[in-house]
Amino acid sequence: MTTFSRLAPPPRLLMGPGPINCYPRVLSAMSTQLVGQYDPVMTGYMNEVMALYRSVFRTENEQTLLVDGTSRAGIEAVLVSAIEPGDKVLIPIFGRFGHLLAEIATRCDAEVHTFEVEWGQVVQAQQIEDAIKRVQPKLLAIVQGDTSTTMLQPLADIGEICERHDVLFYCDATASIGGNPFETDLWKLDAVSVGLQKCLGGPSGSAPVTLSEKYVNTVNKRRHVEAGIRNDDHQDGVASRIRSNYFDLPMIMDYWGSERLNHHTEAASMLYCARECAINLLEEGVDQTIARHKQAGDAMLAGIQGLNLQPFGDLSNKMNNVVGVYIPDAVDGEAIRHDMLHKFNIEIGTSFGPLHGKIWRIGTMGYNARPDAVFHTLQSLETVLRRAGHSLPTGEGIDAAMAVYSD
Numbered sequence: 167m168t169t170f171s172r173l174a175p176p177p178r179l180l181m182g183p184g185p186i187n188c189y190p191r192v193l194s195a196m197s198t199q200l201v202g203q204y205d206p207v208m209t210g211y212m213n214e215v216m217a218l219y220r221s222v223f224r225t226e227n228e229q230t231l232l233v234d235g236t237s238r239a240g241i242e243a244v245l246v247s248a249i250e251p252g253d254k255v256l257i258p259i260f261g262r263f264g265h266l267l268a269e270i271a272t273r274c275d276a277e278v279h280t281f282e283v284e285w286g287q288v289v290q291a292q293q294i295e296d297a298i299k300r301v302q303p304k305l306l307a308i309v310q311g312d313t314s315t316t317m318l319q320p321l322a323d324i325g326e327i328c329e330r331h332d333v334l335f336y337c338d339a340t341a342s343i344g345g346n347p348f349e350t351d352l353w354k355l356d357a358v359s360v361g362l363q364k365c366l367g368g369p370s371g372s373a374p375v376t377l378s379e380k381y382v383n384t385v386n387k388r389r390h391v392e393a394g395i396r397n398d399d400h401q402d403g404v405a406s407r408i409r410s411n412y413f414d415l416p417m418i419m420d421y422w423g424s425e426r427l428n429h430h431t432e433a434a435s436m437l438y439c440a441r442e443c444a445i446n447l448l449e450e451g452v453d454q455t456i457a458r459h460k461q462a463g464d465a466m467l468a469g470i471q472g473l474n475l476q477p478f479g480d481l482s483n484k485m486n487n488v489v490g491v492y493i494p495d496a497v498d499g500e501a502i503r504h505d506m507l508h509k510f511n512i513e514i515g516t517s518f519g520p521l522h523g524k525i526w527r528i529g530t531m532g533y534n535a536r537p538d539a540v541f542h543t544l545q546s547l548e549t550v551l552r553r554a555g556h557s558l559p560t561g562e563g564i565d566a567a568m569a570v571y572s573d
């Protein structure tokens with residue numbers, strides 16, 4: 167029989183756009199022994215997770231829970247539960263993940279309307295209002311932080327526009343939550359979905375979502391409890407049945423709610439992990455964690471500029487937790503990434519679509535939003551670039567980053 171060695175991955179420092187190294191306490195939480203799905207201890211943890219994520223999302227929404235799966239499971243659940251075939255959906259696109267929202271909405275048979283701004287820019291609220299007036303959508307779906315371009319879409323003015331035009335307002339904040347300001351209730355969002363593998367400092371595999379009363383009322387019109395668990399008290403909603411069983415939010419809400427109606431078997435280890443990520447964030451403080459991400463992001467940006475490298479995009483709308491860096495002419499970007507990984511155990515990111523081969527993406531998020539991780543990355547990048555024959559100011563990257571921390 168073939169023998170396999172014990173798991174022993176190299177000690178990488180993950181400084182790409184996510185996933186990143188987990189907080190050690192999150193790793194420990196994941197290896198905690200299981201209890202049964204309806205054990206009062208487990209249902210107690212589920213209630214705690216709901217309360218914890220209300221604080222993470224800054225919301226009073228009762229329906230704040232986990233969808234099992236990676237971040238796109240949360241996106242699919244929100245979209246497939248709300249969109250009936252033929253519904254109009256408006257999606258402003260400023261990077262790869264806007265395209266993902268449009269792709270998923272198309273698979274829901276929505277009438278999808280998109281408009282795109284140049285990668286490296288964000289969308290203006292006025293452009294959104296003009297498009298809403300033209301399209302009259304049921305739902306607006308937008309990304310907050312699009313790691314493909316490193317841009318952070320301002321959201322504060324959009325909720326009021328959606329409210330005025332009676333449009334559901336959904337945001338994918340996977341890459342930005344915990345490292346950049348986010349206000350579900352203040353910004354009048356109806357649905358938000360995220361993942362753990364960025365600023366929350368966990369692995370991918372659980373998608374926290376929060377849903378407003380308006381969103382819940384909309385999807386509950388499509389409520390249809392599956393055969394085998396339904397009883398005479400369960401009434402079908404008046405609207406068409408949701409086209410996914412796994413991502414059927416009314417059934418998922420019934421499982422998380424007081425009825426505890428059986429749906430999937432909760433991914434308990436991921437729930438432990440999501441719970442720990444939220445506790446970690448709240449113990450440090452949401453504002454303090456965002457400030458730590460801002461400082462690490464500023465230090466990385468200063469270091470990149472100190473090395474005479476050019477950052478990508480509109481820096482006034484840059485995410486705190488990731489920076490795009492133009493690959494200098496005559497430098498082989500993949501060879502640099504290879505040497506960073508194999509000589510220094512540091513992963514930095516490549517890029518997608520129109521930016522492929524043009525920029526690297528360097529993240530500072532979650533557990534890795536800390537000075538030593540920033541300094542090691544800059545020092546290693548300087549060395550790898552110098553040894554590849556690229557001339558750059560020696561030591562100035564590190565000095566600039568350290569200056570941000572000593573300020």
Ligand SMILES: Cc1ncc(COP(=O)(O)O)c(C=O)c1O
Nearest residue numbers: 236237238263313340341361370
């Ligand atoms: C903004 C955004 N949305 C969605 C995703 C998809 O997440 P997942 O790969 O966890 O499904 C990502 C992943 O990087 C992301 O950055």
